[in-house]
Amino acid sequence: MADLYLKNLESERRQLWATCRLKGLAKDTPERQRIAALDEAIAAHKDKAMDAG
Structure with a gap:
């Protein structure tokens, strides 16, 4: 099943x-900060998925 999140x-x-x-x-713009936050969320979600399955 596809992981839509x-x-x-x-x-x-x-x-x-x-x-x-x-x-x-530049790196200090809100867009770049959001990318960094997304990177963290993606990594956390992948780690959680690896632990579950």
Whole structure:
């Protein structure tokens, strides 16, 4: 079964990363901070999935 939560997190991260690349945004912008938060959420979710299965 597809993990929709993980797919949504990764999709949002890809969209934000594309925006940051196009605009050349610095590391301290809210978009880049959100990417960092998404990276943490993705890693935590993958760790939880590995522990469960």
